[in-house]
Amino acid sequence: MTTLSTTFVSPGALSELIASAPEVTTEITSEQRNSLAERFRAVSLPNHRRLDAWMVERATAQVTPFRWSPSTARRVLGNAALRYRMAKQVSPMAALDEVIVDHLSRAATGYARRGSLSSWLSQLSTAQLALVTSDALNWSHTLEEIARSVDDTVEVADSDAYYDVATARTTLRGRRDLIVARGDQRTILRLRSGAPGRTAGAGLRADLTIDAFSRPDGRIANQIIGVWPDAGLLLRVEGSIDDVRTGAKDLLRVANLQHSAFHQRALAS
Amino acid sequence: MGGEIREKNQGGGHFLILSGVTPFEQSVAMTSTLDSATTVLQALRGNRAERPAARTGDSVILRAALEDSLYSIVGPQHFFNPLVIRSQELRTEVTTLSANLHSFARVRGILMHHALRLLSVGYSFANPFEELVAAWRCEVGENELLAFIDHLDREDRAKFSTDIAAHTAALRHGLGVIGASWSLRSTVRVSNLLCSGAVALRDTIDLSIDTLGEGANSTVLLDLTTAPLDENSERTLRFHALNQTLRTGVTPLRSGVLSTATGEQLVRTVDTELLTRAVEDVLEAAEKKAGA
Numbered sequence: 001m002t003t004l005s006t007t008f009v010s011p012g013a014l015s016e017l018i019a020s021a022p023e024v025t026t027e028i029t030s031e032q033r034n035s036l037a038e039r040f041r042a043v044s045l046p047n048h049r050r051l052d053a054w055m056v057e058r059a060t061a062q063v064t065p066f067r068w069s070p071s072t073a074r075r076v077l078g079n080a081a082l083r084y085r086m087a088k089q090v091s092p093m094a095a096l097d098e099v100i101v102d103h104l105s106r107a108a109t110g111y112a113r114r115g116s117l118s119s120w121l122s123q124l125s126t127a128q129l130a131l132v133t134s135d136a137l138n139w140s141h142t143l144e145e146i147a148r149s150v151d152d153t154v155e156v157a158d159s160d161a162y163y164d165v166a167t168a169r170t171t172l173r174g175r176r177d178l179i180v181a182r183g184d185q186r187t188i189l190r191l192r193s194g195a196p197g198r199t200a201g202a203g204l205r206a207d208l209t210i211d212a213f214s215r216p217d218g219r220i221a222n223q224i225i226g227v228w229p230d231a232g233l234l235l236r237v238e239g240s241i242d243d244v245r246t247g248a249k250d251l252l253r254v255a256n257l258q259h260s261a262f263h264q265r266a267l268a269s
Numbered sequence: 270m271g272g273e274i275r276e277k278n279q280g281g282g283h284f285l286i287l288s289g290v291t292p293f294e295q296s297v298a299m300t301s302t303l304d305s306a307t308t309v310l311q312a313l314r315g316n317r318a319e320r321p322a323a324r325t326g327d328s329v330i331l332r333a334a335l336e337d338s339l340y341s342i343v344g345p346q347h348f349f350n351p352l353v354i355r356s357q358e359l360r361t362e363v364t365t366l367s368a369n370l371h372s373f374a375r376v377r378g379i380l381m382h383h384a385l386r387l388l389s390v391g392y393s394f395a396n397p398f399e400e401l402v403a404a405w406r407c408e409v410g411e412n413e414l415l416a417f418i419d420h421l422d423r424e425d426r427a428k429f430s431t432d433i434a435a436h437t438a439a440l441r442h443g444l445g446v447i448g449a450s451w452s453l454r455s456t457v458r459v460s461n462l463l464c465s466g467a468v469a470l471r472d473t474i475d476l477s478i479d480t481l482g483e484g485a486n487s488t489v490l491l492d493l494t495t496a497p498l499d500e501n502s503e504r505t506l507r508f509h510a511l512n513q514t515l516r517t518g519v520t521p522l523r524s525g526v527l528s529t530a531t532g533e534q535l536v537r538t539v540d541t542e543l544l545t546r547a548v549e550d551v552l553e554a555a556e557k558k559a560g561a
């Protein structure tokens with residue numbers, strides 16, 4: 001059973017949650033990896049697919065097609081800016097400028113693929129770029145504020161967690177923003193906007209699951225904490241094998257829904 | 270007026286603050302127009318040396334006060350369909366505009382919020398109207414209001430363009446210089462859930478400013494309006510302070526409103542009285558809305 005706990009944001013609340021992480025650390029076995037791959041293979045699609053926590057949270061709800069906008073770009077840019085700022089000790093604005101220039105130069109040298117963030121940024125006017133900068137700076141400030149409120153060692157995640165399920169043409173993407181190390185314990189922090197809905201716990205559990213599968217040693221993080229600064233709420237999911245099992249079932253449920261929808265469309269046509 | 274008004278001199282400018290000795294419900298809203306030398310950001314941030322220590326106990330008391338009263342207002346139906354309170358619902362009177370004027374007012378409001386977001390990252394405008402519309406389009410794609418702008422005739426477009434340029438100039442002048450060490454967050458969305466989610470306080474704080482590494486006691490809030498200031502501005506300012514306190518657990522230092530129509534600025538130090546009044550405003554709005 002998943003243990004979810006909700007806490008109101010207050011000074012010290014996040015550090016207290018991190019300090020109270022479960023001490024037992026569990027690992028995923030290769031049998032469990034094989035079992036997951038087998039189940040995904042059973043509901044595979046002709047095309048490659050990518051599943052993430054957002055799909056678990058949305059379940060069957062209609063999702064509008066993805067398009068780049070200041071709000072969809074802010075997390076990638078904001079996280080990168082904070083990572084750069086922590087490494088180089090520059091101002092938040094200078095860090096963000098550096099990140100955007102990096103994207104623009106990638107597009108200018110032809111290394112950006114079509115539809116990528118770099119390619120989209122290169123098509124924007126200066127006013128539009130300023131709006132993107134403003135949103136990313138908001139994200140970066142908020143993330144830094146969260147990082148500063150933690151007493152232990154915090155680092156910005158190098159990238160999201162990706163796990164390609166062998167022979168199932170499926171990539172799982174787990175989002176993670178900050179990683180807190182406290183001795184042997186590992187806590188994943190996710191920054192979310194808005195207020196947590198009823199499926200927020202399932203989303204966090206999916207991220208925890210994908211993070212564990214993406215690690216070569218299969219080690220499950222001790223906990224994942226979702227931070228909703230807009231609502232002043234913290235939601236924690238403890239990292240246990242049961243949670244990972246349920247997280248994997250949620251991801252399989254989405255894969256199953258996609259599989260059924262594909263076959264219904266095929267039959268109708 | 271029963272309250273005592275103190276005049277404070279900070280950074281060469283003057284602004285009026287409501288002292289804490291005002292008996293409860295005895296003070297009335299007032300507008301203080303600052304000397305042109307003092308920008309709203311200077312007034313909000315005040316003198317660094319005079320900042321009090323961060324107050325962290327208010328949020329628990331406010332949440333308890335709100336929930337105690339709200340539980341008797343909300344019905345069981347709200348546990349599935351939350352009662353949402355926004356700052357618009359705290360207003361005493363609502364001005365009704367014709368559909369066309371309403372669209373202009375809405376677009377003006379949206380463009381000014383975009384202008385604030387761009388100015389907060391040091392953008393300098395050459396042609397505010399065109400640049401702001403382009404920025405807005407980049408964010409939302411296409412919508413009804415953008416179609417309204419696209420279909421304006423030349424005369425209306427020229428008139429509206431100059432109107433936006435004037436508001437942008439007033440905003441830039443009102444804000445003044447932004448400090449290098451300040452951490453600015455524009456369009457901060459707040460969604461405080463109360464009574465186990467049966468009531469939601471939704472708010473958007475146009476600008477939240479603090480100093481990097483200085484802690485939450487330096488946080489100040491700014492609301493932007495394209496209308497002249499009135500009693501409703503005071504309610505909005507209080508609502509922002511209440512929401513910020515609930516969401517962060519720390520009481521902000523000051524809350525203010527800037528009008529780009531008149532250049533007026535209203536700044537209040539966030540104290541217990543202000544927060545208590547904000548609670549009253551919310552309860553009044555909740556009663557009205559639940560009754561309706």
